[in-house]
Amino acid sequence: MSSKSDSTPPTAGTGNAMAMAVLNAIQNPVVMVDEAGLMVFANWEAEAFFGASASHLARYKISSFIPFGSPLLALIDQVRERRAPVNEYRVDLSSPRLGQDKLVDIYVAPVPSEPGSVVVVFQERSMADKIDRQLTHRAAARSVTGLASMLAHEIKNPLSGIRGAAQLLEQSVEDDDRALTRLICDETDRIVSLVDRMEVFSDERPVDRLPINIHSVLDHVKAIAKAGFARNIKITELYDPSLPAVFANRDQLIQVFLNLVKNAAEALSDTPEAEIVLTTAYRPGIRLSVAGTREKISLPLEFCVIDNGPGVPADLLPHLFDPFITTKTNGSGLGLALVAKIIGDHGGIIECDSQNHKTIFRVLMPASKDITLDDAISPNATGPSR
Incomplete structure (x- = not known):
């Protein structure tokens, strides 16, 4: 007498839903291009990458979204012909449609069950x-x-x-x-x-950290700047009020952003209509290891100091956070190196994007789990406010 298993095998619909969930969880843009060149599938990251919904992408060929003569098209043809996957590194897809500085690594693989179709995975070089x-x-x-x-x-x-x-x-x-x-x-x-x-x-002592309201830190830095070195410079705030608290040391954060704002003010010394913009936002973060532990955390909190000065020289930009690198006549070149150390000790990262009339210092940091700004440490409090 045969017995039936208590478990029911997943249906095709369940399998498709699971596959979609997995693909949408991947933090890289993934598309499937059919034999005619149409993007018949795109995960959520691909929708963001191309700036269009999956249903919209499915109506157009991939050649409509990438620059003319892009090596990506040749890679797709190569994979179809050889029926073997191919990797290509540092492919420039910059265009008015996709935006500037779209430098990506590309992985293209055939889809055995769909003749002529390929899967394309984009790894943005910025990450x-x-x-x-x-x-x-x-x-x-x-x-x-x-x-x-x-x-x-x-x-x-x-x-x-x-x-x-x-x-x-x-x-x-x-x-x-x-x-x-x-x-x-x-x-x-x-x-x-x-x-x-x-x-x-x-100083290698562990950083004493608490849930901190980043806006109170930036307001404090702005008050210091307006009372001194940036008294004649317009400072604009673009804050996301719904941000969770940042897990950090308040005094060190003040030191970081005071340094960044002071550098911006000095860069604006000869700029008419000089302006510094302070922004906060929630961004999908990359995962990095915290110094001294095996823990990996995401860095969803983005804090920026933006100025409309002349920009950082291109030859200096890759080495900006190295010690003793400076454009100031009497500078020591230790300020930004110290900023990078403090942010690194907090498990975060700092980067600089610069062009003429726009320089952005971007700090990415971990959030304090399950704590909102309302619960974070205020400037005059000794513990979380209630």
Whole structure:
């Protein structure tokens, strides 16, 4: 006597729904192109990538959405002919329809059950580049950490002796020579100040973090800026009031954004109608490892400092967060390196996009789980407000 299993095999409809759910969960644009070149399937990320719904995309050939002469079309033909998958890296799909800086890695594979059809997966280079930059910034911070420890021990003590000797000489030399002893003291003080700034990089203590209302931080930074270095610059706020709290150290966040706003103000010194824009938004974040743990978190909170200045020189842009890189005549080049270290210690990333009349410093950080801005630490509170 045969017995039936209690479990019921999934129907074709259930399988299709599950496949759709899986494809829509993928954070890369995925499309299926049929033999005629029509995009008969597109997941949610592909809809966002092409700026159109799946039903709209299905009515047009993929050639209608990509630049004329794009190597993607040749890749699709190659896969159809060889019936084997192909990868192509750093393909430029920039166009008025798709937008600028659309640099992608492409994976094209045949669909065995649908002759002539292929699946195309796009990996936006911006995501890979963010990870590369994040690792570079952390490595740069570590190199400064070792240098700071060495300088603090090997330089500050001799400098104290030099300064003391100069002060003793100042009491016995004639008035004409006192300017030289004063110069020695001033220069030793300047070097000590530089070493003190570098010592911050050698602080490896865990960051004390709490749920923080980012808007209270930015309001505080704006108040400081308007009272001093940015008193003649228009500062505009474009905030998302529904943001969750950021899990961070309030004082360090103030240090980060004060540095970014001050840099923006200095870049606008010769710009008519100078303006700084502070923005906050919720974005689908990439996943990165938190420093010192195996945990991976998403970075959905985006905070930007935007200015309409002349922009960052193209040759400087890839190295902007490296130590000792600066465009300022008397700058030390440690400000942005310290910003990158602080953001990295928080498990976030910082990047810069710059062109003429628009420079964006973008900070991506983790949210504090299940805590809204209403529950976050306010400027004068000692704990979450209720």
